[in-house]
Amino acid sequence: MPDHHKRHAHHHRHGINAVRVALITCSDSRTEADDESAKVLRAGLEAEGHEVVSTVIVPDEPAAISAALTAAALDAEAIITSGGTGLTARDWTYEAVASRFTKTLDGFGELFRMLSWEQVGAAAYLSRATAGLMGETVVFVLPGAPGAAGLALEKLILPELRHVCWLAVRDRDRT
Numbered sequence: 610m611p612d613h614h615k616r617h618a619h620h621h622r623h624g625i626n627a628v629r630v631a632l633i634t635c636s637d638s639r640t641e642a643d644d645e646s647a648k649v650l651r652a653g654l655e656a657e658g659h660e661v662v663s664t665v666i667v668p669d670e671p672a673a674i675s676a677a678l679t680a681a682a683l684d685a686e687a688i689i690t691s692g693g694t695g696l697t698a699r700d701w702t703y704e705a706v707a708s709r710f711t712k713t714l715d716g717f718g719e720l721f722r723m724l725s726w727e728q729v730g731a732a733a734y735l736s737r738a739t740a741g742l743m744g745e746t747v748v749f750v751l752p753g754a755p756g757a758a759g760l761a762l763e764k765l766i767l768p769e770l771r772h773v774c775w776l777a778v779r780d781r782d783r784t
Contacts, residue, residue, distance in 0.1 A: 628659045628774050631681035634666040635674055635693035635702040636753060641666065645755040646691040653762045659770065669693040674705035682746040686774045689766070692753030694737045703737040706750050710741035714773075717749065721761055728760070745778045 632647050641647075644666060651661045662684050667673040669692065681688045693702030707713070717740035725733035738761065740749045747770075751761050 626771050628687055628770050629662045629685050630654055630659055630770075631663045631685035631688045632661060632665070633674070633677045633681060633688060633690045634664075634753070635669045635690055635705075636666060637668050637699060639666055639692070639753075646751070646753055646758040649755045649759045650689055650691065650762055653759065653767065657767055657770075669699050669701050671701050671705040671708075674702060675709065678706065678709055678743065678748070682743060685746065686777075687747040687749070687770060688743075689749045689751060689762075691751045691758050694739075694750060694752045696735060696737075700737075702750060703739060706743075706748060707739060707741070709743045710748070711744055713739065713741040715739075717765060720765055721751075724760055724764055725757065728756075742777055745781070747773050747777050 632650055634644050634647050636644075641664075647664055647666075651664070654661055663681055665677055665681070667677045674690070674693075678688060678690075690702055690706060693700045693705075718736075718738050721738045722733045722736060725736060736752050736757070738751055738757075740747070742748070749761065749766055751758050
């Protein structure tokens with residue numbers, strides 16, 4: 610049985626189907642000490658048996674973000690970015706990541722904004738949270754606020770993480 614089928618065969622909390630996840634914080638001001646979103650994401654992922662293989666903070670600049678994506682994809686099946694999804698002049702994460710997508714998961718952003726609407730009302734549409742595939746790597750692009758990161762992780766990412774990572778590599782052996 611190919612590895613990726615084996616990985617998806619059982620829904621244990623630990624072991625064979627743990628997903629290797631890289632965290633990228635896109636911020637000009639965050640430090641490891643005050644990167645609350647990364648802490649929320651790491652704790653939630655590890656509680657479900659997934660492995661956080663790298664954590665990095667990069668300036669909110671397209672070249673830096675793109676380089677971090679390339680590096681993270683070497684060892685991770687999924688990448689979660691946080692920060693830089695708003696509308697200010699320094700919010701470049703959406704452009705940097707979306708330009709690398711080979712497929713876009715439009716439903717992720719749509720559902721994230723729907724869930725955010727219940728919490729913050731019309732301000733939800735100001736978020737450009739998104740997700741997609743970068744080759745065989747699944748990338749989730751989240752706002753920088755810890756509450757937003759936790760919401761996306763709990764309601765959208767964790768319930769489908771193993772499945773979406775499996776789908777991303779599913780046809781590899783047939784080509």
